Amino acid sequence: MKKRDEIPVCDTWNLADILPSDAAWEELFHETEQELSGYKKFEGHLADSAEMLFSCLKFDEEVSLKIETLFVYGKQKSDEDTGNAKYQEFSAKARTLSYRAAGLSSFLIPEIIGLPEETLAEFRKKEPGLARYERTFEIILKKKAHTLSASMEALLAKSMEATSGSSDIFNMFNNADVKFPEIPDENGQPVRITHGNYIALMEKQNREVRKSAFEALYGVYKQFGNTLAATFASNVKKAAFYAAARNYPSARAHSLAENEIPEEVYDHLIEAVHEGISYLHEYVSIRKEALGVEELHMYDLYVPMVSAKEKKISFEEAKAMVLEGLKPLGEEYLSLLREGFENRWIDVYENEGKRSGAYSWGVYGVHPYVLLNYNGTLDSVFTLAHEMGHALHSWYSDRNQSYVDAGYKIFVAEVASTCNEALLIRHLLNTTEDKKERAYLVNHFMDSFRGTLYRQAMFAEFEAETHRMVQEGRILTSELLCQIYHRLNEFYFGPDMVIDPEIDYEWSRIPHFYTPFYVYQYATGFSAAVAISSKILAGDQEAIKGYFEFLSGGNSRTPIDLLKLCGVDMSTAEPVKEALLVFAGLLKEMRGLI
Template structure:
């Protein structure tokens, strides 16, 4: 496997090209100054919007500012993620964050103003100014928030607090990405080496149990050492969420989290209830795992090792890319052309290097193109990650191409559908073309583990968020003990009684960045269930599903997420898609145990 000691060593073709955003820092600075001027100009509209024309001017200038600001912020963020230790990039991002506060402060008067209008007044403005047709739907959507927007002065105060309220999340990010050191593990020659996240992901799947165990304890050690600090940051984040929900008059913090997507809380509760009702196959899988590994005691560090030994395909980045193009060919020639462009035009940052942000993501920048961060490791997981992020990437690209700026950004709720459809198409393709019974078993095993991670684990996380936020709403204390107890109870409920609990298990909550974005993770599970439904039909060549799905990818946020999905044949307000996804999981367990 290729490991690079510095970013300079990585081939140019495997680094994203940020020149597409800014070819030099002077241009970034020029845009920075221009945005400051634009923000000041927007302030002058305060109290001066009295007709359709002035309303249109404000909205048009606000959108122009937003376009520039997103580009500027994206550049700073991507620069930091190349190397989180680089102070010059950090100060760029700090500047962008300060600018963000200025911008939101200069526009904070607008929502209270808009919601002070009578609906018929707004309608008359729209009728008299042709340009407002473009903004009409958005303006009317804003009326949904009428109950939750405060007075002009209060909104101004809240916008000033923006940076302070993001401190828990920022602090955890710093602890998790910059400060945590995982200590040392021994390499194949018995020499001590520094453990990295990428290495941990590999070692926790190692067939040598001692290696897994050593990596597991080393990985959790800093989290246990910092448990009180991390508990304080998480508790702070949760209390902030609860306070904001109260200030903004939401019936509950959960309903605030779901309001933007217009998702009824029943969808969230139904997801948890339906999953727990059908949890038996997952418990059965835990038992199969224990038997197959021939263990007296199953520990958490035994939960990721592949059950089929001797199958560890090495998949180079080139090979992974080719496989992706073949696997996604049912989506049509245009889809594949977009993917080829990603590679040729350097939209992707491929390799793990010291200081680089861990994990993987896609960032679509309207009017430019998507940027994809990977930490590619030449293995099956990395192939799946590539396919997943490229799903997001094409979704961003098509939404930007077919939607105006105002509706180009799709909601997170539908985002995970696009990425997971790709993963399911990939696994179906691999299973169809693989003759070797051992590799087939390995793929099934991989699919099951991925199902577990993307569906069951996320539902468990969603329930953890729900429980901890409900405690905060009742003013109950949130600390290490409370988080541990809540997490451990849920872990047992979801994973069954076969696992022997090491001390580390209950600290699982301490390493999850998603908990700092409230009520977000459940969307992985609803997205996964929707994707299973769609991908199965696409793989079978169902022309109508392929057509409606590609339309869906071009839709951005032109409708509410649940409505967009209904057009493809998935209705998440009913338990059916969740039940179907759980049934598919049960079939996989059945097939795997027969093999």
């Protein structure tokens, strides 16, 4: 494992595009800290005039952008090496500043809601600058029944820092403190398990390597089962508290309302997946047969069903594959991809202490960034396509929307990224003439359905059940969480799968559970992306035009209305059902290939 300073500069992102130096961060921090007192002159005075309301919203926007800059720079520097105390402090200070700003600006929404409708209409007519905040007003007024008095809003805002401990503790445990043991690789050489290489180990043809990696990784989480259960439960209680404080019937209702998503969307997803659960059972049966094993175990889920020559794909090759696969999106899209590849938008390789996984993030007005832990597998190529989908979604939204409307909701966030993956896999399938390679790619596409649609739906069920239990006054112990998780695995994977006891602890290592009711959106996003990619590949010009309007839409419409631009209606179960029919077709093809 290389240390951060051993990674070539060309393979790291250039955060100087956000701020030129740490000194610039310090300077901006002190400047913003001083500016926070400016909220005082607006408090209690928004009803005075249209000019006062506009000035306050403009001031709040400017402060928000500065805090975003501070936080993103500090957090991304910290993610380069999570053990670096300096950047831990930068990140923590920026977060604290954001909590202070939230407290000082907490009067804003109650005062806007308190304005008589005719007064707000008159202000909008009188001050042209308020047109910039039309969508902001629409969202605020939707929350009227869930907005408290100014003093209570201030108290809730101040409480956020005190209640963020569960997420912070898990992040430090999972990224900075936890150490996994060494296991013998296929050549008998010791290899230490890391977040970055775990899936690569699970893809090894050598079953003993997979079994050892699986048992070793979950053995560590099991050791900390009680601690992680307490951390998880604390975060669930936090969600329940804020939902109750804002007069929502549940944490789920609160979370979905924040994204303007009807709760029926969540229910439609689970219902459609349950209706199509036989397809996943068929997948398990095919996998068992293809691997030629008497018992299929959880550590057999990631290895390709079809043995293929294990080859490393260089990052240069990965970029070329992505560019070729995304040609249907047009030359402008490809030129933006090249710009990102050539101008250090991407932090490519794993290093000691680097945050696990992958993401795209950035600051409004600056190009987006992508964090990878690239390891040369086909999965890593798809991760590159996925994260660049996020990045260009942000690029288009930022270029076409104001700061207040650019930040698209989480519900649509996974659509562009997954659409890129769907286009890439279909390109690879269409261009291969080798039966064995085709089987390998069909296997990969099937695994995307299993891992993104089914697995995330199972996560969504786990979240819904555990949050409901806390709302009912139940105590979430490690034993109870493991029982729930075991039962869900039995239902999802069916009779041909051995549910190993180690998998019962998988709940304890999922970072997204600390953003409640996030994961279901991977499944809905995947379903929408499969539908959109089919339209793009069919040459549906109306859908392609609508797709770029969607990419450019930011938060200018509700997520459901944005997806309707692409001809996809996520308020119904149809996109999920249609995606599952594609999965059924892949299963049929795989039967004929193995």
